[in-house]
Amino acid sequence: MESLKDIYRTEAYELLAELETSLLALEEIPGDSELIGRVFRALHTIKGSGAMAGFEDIAAFTHEIETVFDLVRNKELHVTKPLIDLTLQAEDLIRSMLDVSQDSSPIDTQRVEFITDSLKQLLPKTNSQHFADAAPPAQSEDRQEEKTLRIYFRPNPDIFSRGTNPLLLLNELREMGECSVIAHTEPIPELEDLEPEHCYLSWDVILTTEHSLNAIKDVFIFVEDECDLEIKVIEVADGEEERGSPKRLGELLIERGLVSHEDLQEALSSQRRIGELLVERGVVEASMVETALAEQRHVEAARSRQTVSEQTSSIGVRAEKLDTLVNLVGEMVTVQARLSQVAAGMENPELLSISEEVERLTAELRDNTMSIRMLPLATTFSKFKRLVRDLSSELGKEIVLETSGGETELDKTVIERLNGPLVHLIRNCIDHGIEAPEIRKAAGKPREGTVRLSAMHSGANVLILIEDDGAGLNTEAIRSKAVERHLIPAETELSEKEIFSLIFAPGFSTAGKITSVSGRGVGMDVVKRSIEMLRGSIDISSRKGAGTLITLKLPLTLAIVDGLLVEVREGRYVLPLSTVEECVELSREDVAASHGRHITRVRGEIVPYIRLRECFDIAGTPPEVEQIVITESAGGKVGLVVDRVIGEHQTVIKNIGRIFRDVDELSGATILGDGTVALIIDVPKLVEGVERNQSAIQ
C-alpha cells in the first residue's frame, strides 16, 4: 500500500506542474486574478498537505512563497518578471526537495535561504516584516460540503472615502470557489446628480464553495455594520436530496419577486429569449437577469461536477500493475486466436458459438485495457512552455509556444518515450529555426517568433506537428555540409526532400558553433531512431524564410497492432493494417505484360511492387495467381507480393531475439493461434531497404 508520503509526492508533482503552467500564463497576463488564485491555491495545497504528510521543510519553504502571493492576491504587490523567475526557481527547488526525500539526501539549505532572501527583496518595506513574522495558517480549514450561495452586497455610499475598496472583498470571495460577480448599475444617477466619490454600485455574487457561511461572512467583517449583506444558500450538493432540473430563468425571476406570472406569460408567448425580452420591456433590470443566469449556470455546473465525480470516482493504480494486465491481455488474445482456429476446424456448432463469444469479450477486454493506458498529451505539452521560456531567454530570442490538441491521447509508454525527441526538436526550432529579434525585424517578420506544437488523430495513428516560423532549412548549407562530412559525393543530385533527410544522418549539424542548446549533431539522428523505435515516422517540410514543419506519426499503442496475416510458402507474416490499402491479384499474364518490371496497374495507376519471396530469399515456385498487398508509406504506394492473404489478425507484439536485432525490415513477432510464429514486417523500412539496394546496383 502506498504510504501517505508517496501519495503526497504524487500529488505534489502534479501541483508543481499546475503551478508552473499558471506562472508561465501569469507572466503573459500579470493582472489576471484567476491565474493569481491558481498559483496561490497550488502553493497553499503543497504547503498544507506537506505539513500533514510530514514534509515540514517543504511546508515551511512553500509558506514563504505563499505569503508573497498573498500580497499579490491582495494587490499589494505586482507580478513582475523577477517574481516569476524566483517562483519558478522555488518550484524547481520544491521538486528537488521531493526528489531527495526519497533517498534521504540533504536539502540544499543555501538555495532555500537564497530564494527566501531574494523574495524578501521584492517586497515593499512595510511588508517584509510581515513576511518574516507570518505564521503558517491553521492546517484544518473550515471546509464543508460544496454549496452554491447568492450573496447580495450593497456597501455604504461612503465606502470609497473611508479607504475601503469593495473590489478586494469581491476578489476575496473569488478565492473561495467558483464565483460570478454581477454589479447593479441601475442606482447610478445621471451625470448632473452624481456625487463622484459616492458608491452607488451594489453586487450579487453567485458563489459555489466548500467554505462555511461564517468564513464568507468574515470577508465582510470590517464593513458588515455599514452595508446591506444577504447570504442565501441556493443549492447544496449533498448527493442525497431528490433534485429536479435546475430552475428556469423565469422561475428564478418570479421566485425573487422581480417579475410577475403575467409578465412572464406575456414574454413567453413570443419566440425570443426570455431574458432579453423582459429587459427590453423594462420589466426587469439587465443586471437582475445576469444574476439569475449566473445562478442557473452555477447550479448546473455544480450538479454536473457532482454527477461526474459520482460516475468517475477513480483510484490510483501503479504503472507496473497496468503493464502486467496488458501482458496478460496479450496472452489472452493469443489463446483466444488458437481457440477460434481449433473451434473452426472441429465443426462443432456449440464450441463455435462459445469461441465467438470469447472472441467478442476478448476484443472488448483488449480495447478497455488499452484505453486505461491512454493519457492526454496536454501534460507533456505544458512542460515545454518552461523549456521555450528558459531557452529563448538564454539565447536572447523572443519566442512564444502555442499548443493545440493537448486532449489527444496516446499510450503511456509512447508518451514517456516521446519526451526526449520532442525536447530535441523544440530546442532545434529555438536554436536553429527562429532568428534573433533584429534579424526577424529586418526580414519584415514580427520580433517574436512562434513555435507551434499540435497533435491530432489520423486513423490508427497520432500526428504530432512541430512548426516554427523561423528561417527554414537552408538546402545549400545542408548539402555542402553533407559533402564536407563525406555523407554524399559532391556530384550527387538530390531532391529537396532528400536533402532535408540528410539532417537525420549521424553526426550531421549545420550550426556554426556548439551551444549548450544544440549544435553537436547528435540530436536529429537520435530523434529519428527514437521515433522509429516507437514504430513511428518523421517527416520534414520547410520553406526558406518561412519556417519548418516536422511531422511525427506515431501508433496509438505499442502493445497490440491490427495486422493482415499473409503467407509466402509456409512462412507467415503480419503487415500492420494501418499501412494496408487494398489487395489485388497478380497472375502470370500480368507479370508477362509488364516485361519483367516489378510494376502493376491498379485502376489506371502504376504501382511498383516488391516480392517478399525474393526479399527474404525464399525458395520454391510461387502459385499461379499471387496476391499483391498495396501499402501506403511516406514514399507513396508500394505493393508487397505474397502467395496468400489469410486475413485480419489482432497481433500481440513480442520482441524478436538478438539474431534479428539488425534486421530493420522486421519490427517484431507474434504467436499465432496454432502456436507458430509470424514475423511482423516494418513496411516503410522494407521499402526503404529495397530502394537502397536498387540505387546501389544502378
Next chain:
Amino acid sequence: MDLEVTSSAEKTVVKLKEIWTIERTGELKIALQEALRNSEDIVIDVENLTSTDLCILQLFCSAHALSVKLGKSFALYEHKSEPFKTIVRDAGLVRTIGCHRNPNKNCLWTGDWKS
C-alpha cells in the same frame, strides 16, 4: 497630458492616459459634461489607461445614462488597456444583455472583455 479632448465635426474623443482614480473624478466629470454638451457622438479612449477604480467606472456609466436621455452616442473606444479590462471584469460589470433604458439596447459593458 493625461487628458486629451479632440473635437471634430463628427465626434469628440476623450482620451484618458495613465492613472485616473477617485482623486480626479471631479475633473473628469466636468470634461464628460462638456463633451456631452458640445457633441452628438462621444468616444472615450482608454487604450492607454494604466490604472483606474470603481469611481471612474461609475462616472462612465452615469455619462452613458445621460447620453441616452439626450439621444446622443457615448461609447468606449474599441481598444481598451488590460488594466481597464481587468477592473471591468473584477467589478462584475460585463453584460450580455444591454440596458432597456437605451433605445439601441446597447450598454458600455456588453461585448468581449477577455484579455
